[in-house]
Amino acid sequence: MNTKYLDLLAQKYDSEEKVVTEIINLKAILNLPKGTEHFVSDLHGEYQAFQHVLRNGSGKVKEKITDLFGEVLSEEEINEFATLVYYPEEKITLLKNAFDNETDLNQWYTETIERMLKLTSYASSKYTRSKLRKALPTQFVYVIEELLYKTDNDLNNKEQYYNKILQQIISLGQADKLIAGLAYTTQRLVVDHLHVVGDIYDRGPEPDKIMETLINYHSVDIQWGNHDVLWIGAFAGSKVCLANIIRICARYNNLEIIEDVYGINLRPLLNLAEKYYDDNPAFRPKVQSDEKQTNHEVLQSTKIHQAIAMIQFKLESPIIKRRSYFNMSERLLLEKLDYDRNEITIHGKTYPLENTCFSTINPEKPDELLEEEKEVMDKLLFSVQHSEKLARHMNFLMKKGSLYLKYNGNLLIHGCIPLDEKGKMEAMTIENKSYAGRELLDVFEHYLRHAFAHPEETDDLATDMVWYLWTGEYSSLFGKREMTTFERYFINDKESHKEKKNPYYHLREYENICRDILADFDLNPDHGHIINGHTPVKEISGENPIKASGKMIVIDGGFSKAYQSTTGIAGYTLLFNSYGMQLVAHKQFNSKEEVLLNGADVLSVKRLVDKELERKKVQETNVGEELLREVHILNRLMEYRYLN
Numbered sequence: 001m002n003t004k005y006l007d008l009l010a011q012k013y014d015s016e017e018k019v020v021t022e023i024i025n026l027k028a029i030l031n032l033p034k035g036t037e038h039f040v041s042d043l044h045g046e047y048q049a050f051q052h053v054l055r056n057g058s059g060k061v062k063e064k065i066t067d068l069f070g071e072v073l074s075e076e077e078i079n080e081f082a083t084l085v086y087y088p089e090e091k092i093t094l095l096k097n098a099f100d101n102e103t104d105l106n107q108w109y110t111e112t113i114e115r116m117l118k119l120t121s122y123a124s125s126k127y128t129r130s131k132l133r134k135a136l137p138t139q140f141v142y143v144i145e146e147l148l149y150k151t152d153n154d155l156n157n158k159e160q161y162y163n164k165i166l167q168q169i170i171s172l173g174q175a176d177k178l179i180a181g182l183a184y185t186t187q188r189l190v191v192d193h194l195h196v197v198g199d200i201y202d203r204g205p206e207p208d209k210i211m212e213t214l215i216n217y218h219s220v221d222i223q224w225g226n227h228d229v230l231w232i233g234a235f236a237g238s239k240v241c242l243a244n245i246i247r248i249c250a251r252y253n254n255l256e257i258i259e260d261v262y263g264i265n266l267r268p269l270l271n272l273a274e275k276y277y278d279d280n281p282a283f284r285p286k287v288q289s290d291e292k293q294t295n296h297e298v299l300q301s302t303k304i305h306q307a308i309a310m311i312q313f314k315l316e317s318p319i320i321k322r323r324s325y326f327n328m329s330e331r332l333l334l335e336k337l338d339y340d341r342n343e344i345t346i347h348g349k350t351y352p353l354e355n356t357c358f359s360t361i362n363p364e365k366p367d368e369l370l371e372e373e374k375e376v377m378d379k380l381l382f383s384v385q386h387s388e389k390l391a392r393h394m395n396f397l398m399k400k401g402s403l404y405l406k407y408n409g410n411l412l413i414h415g416c417i418p419l420d421e422k423g424k425m426e427a428m429t430i431e432n433k434s435y436a437g438r439e440l441l442d443v444f445e446h447y448l449r450h451a452f453a454h455p456e457e458t459d460d461l462a463t464d465m466v467w468y469l470w471t472g473e474y475s476s477l478f479g480k481r482e483m484t485t486f487e488r489y490f491i492n493d494k495e496s497h498k499e500k501k502n503p504y505y506h507l508r509e510y511e512n513i514c515r516d517i518l519a520d521f522d523l524n525p526d527h528g529h530i531i532n533g534h535t536p537v538k539e540i541s542g543e544n545p546i547k548a549s550g551k552m553i554v555i556d557g558g559f560s561k562a563y564q565s566t567t568g569i570a571g572y573t574l575l576f577n578s579y580g581m582q583l584v585a586h587k588q589f590n591s592k593e594e595v596l597l598n599g600a601d602v603l604s605v606k607r608l609v610d611k612e613l614e615r616k617k618v619q620e621t622n623v624g625e626e627l628l629r630e631v632h633i634l635n636r637l638m639e640y641r642y643l644n
């Protein structure tokens with residue numbers, strides 16, 4: 001090892017004691033049980049439901065409360081206490097209103113703080129004191145450490161001192177803050193690391209708030225979903241991706257995300273839409289039953305929806321033409337359309353068209369944008385690329401995200417590894433070179449990062465490739481042969497709407513297939529699992545999310561409200577702690593208010609995916625490998641500096 005490096009390191013560890021202390025510390029950590037990993041996917045803007053799952057740690061919080069107080073508290077009291085941990089501020093306000101005198105309230109405070117301390121202490125038992133300290137609310141670190149020590153201490157002689165601290169906290173009006181601080185500490189300790197296996201954006205109303213939560217979360221990684229790359233693509237300069245995100249927002253009645261949240265001016269698009277479009281049943285937004293919308297607003301969204309959809313179809317065409325190896329010429333629909341007969345032939349079958357809105361199309365040059373459309377797109381792109389908030393969110397997606405992740409022996413991917421019917425990895429030829437499996441994903445990621453680094457380039461291969469990831473047949477995120485957006489708007493025959501899935505989706509039921517994939521990613525097929533999102537598991541029709549003898553776990557259970565009727569549940573989450581893996585199914589989450597009032601927890605059926613024979617320790621994890629490397633270096637420093 002380079003002695004220069006060791007000399008530098010010696011500046012930090014400038015005494016033998018310091019090196020020894022750090023080695024002992026790291027070795028101790030290596031022998032602690034592995035922290036809990038929490039996996040979620042397909043959040044689709046459902047911030048409230050996501051918050052709930054984060055706050056209750058997919059049931060882990062309540063499990064700890066039950067372990068501790070199961071004998072002394074009734075079920076109702078446990079529920080109430082659990083709700084207090086999930087939503088401390090709101091629950092304290094609700095509970096406080098029920099007291100009519102100071103003495104009772106103070107008594108409640110004392111009891112509650114003591115319970116919270118026990119819970120925090122229990123939740124931190126597998127971590128070092130230093131980790132606990134970092135998780136504590138900063139303003140109370142000293143006080144909490146004093147109080148926590150009491151719970152470890154059976155000697156009564158400091159009793160009065162502790163009681164005094166508690167009384168002081170209450171009389172100084174700090175009890176609410178302390179309770180809330182301890183509740184958040186517990187939430188944080190219960191989950192060590194969060195994986196978001198794709199699709200934060202689209203369909204639901206508050207993806208931006210999910211992003212803010214993730215930015216502030218203590219430890220997280222993201223595997224991009226097809227919807228996330230669509231947003232990345234828009235920010236990276238792809239106009240067709242941009243048209244898509246606006247179209248989807250219009251379709252789901254979420255244009256506020258574009259306008260109010262990200263500050264992108266939709267006025268030019270609205271003007272164009274008002275000029276060329278009218279009401280059209282195929283383009284009316286999906287309005288949730290609890291949303292209030294005037295007819296005027298619905299009509300506006302309907303017009304914008306048509307305007308941006310037509311721009312999208314036009315923008316697809318030049319990309320398909322300049323990238324022959326995208327193999328998408330079947331999607332040059334505007335050119336195949338018979339404008340006189342109002343019909344279209346796709347894959348040899350002719351369909352009549354309904355609800356058409358082709359007033360901006362010149363049948364001679366159907367993919368040509370009107371001057372006005374061009375201007376609108378230029379302005380929109382400018383606005384998107386200058387949104388400070390969007391820039392922050394997209395930068396975070398890039399920093400914490402990747403197309404796939406190998407983590408603690410598992411492979412995390414949103415969509416699929418494209419396979420042919422025989423289970424062989426499908427190759428795609430890009431610029432005369434052919435790639436499959438992991439290599440293909442690495443190439444995709446390389447292009448995506450390049451596109452993001454060059455937002456000023458809008459028509460280069462890298463930027464086109466981001467769109468390909470959204471919709472191309474060999475995209476590991478899309479996983480279907482073609483996207484039938486056009487057909488769903490304009491053709492009645494539902495046969496034409498079907499999107500044929502990649503064979504991966506039936507082959508992943510087989511263990512040998514999953515083993516091959518794990519091996520392609522240099523993971524040990526005996527121990528690894530593939531963790532997949534993207535396709536809602538139809539639990540309602542008996543589909544099992546655990547496939548291929550446990551090698552494959554599909555965790556898209558439909559956080560997205562739009563999909564809950566097909567899945568029959570409201571999402572899965574996966575937990576992986578030192579004892580093994582558990583899949584948790586969530587029942588429908590209605591509202592935070594309901595949880596607060598009824599203590600109703602929307603959890604959870606659990607299925608054991610895997611049980612470790614021996615408790616897994618930090619040393620067997622990714623983090624452990626890092627720490628071992630550090631220990632190794634510190635040992636070298638010890639020999640070099642202090643042992644001679």
Ligand SMILES: O=P(O)(O)OC[C@H]1O[C@](O)(COP(=O)(O)O)[C@@H](O)[C@@H]1O
Pocket residue numbers: 199203226227480483484485499534535
């Ligand atoms: O029902 P919607 O919102 O129109 O979306 C349908 C489109 O969404 C997709 O299913 C992709 O979204 P998902 O990643 O959520 O599955 C496309 O395959 C399909 O064309």
Ligand SMILES: [Mn+2]
Pocket residue numbers: 199225226227414533534535
């Ligand atoms: Mn998806």
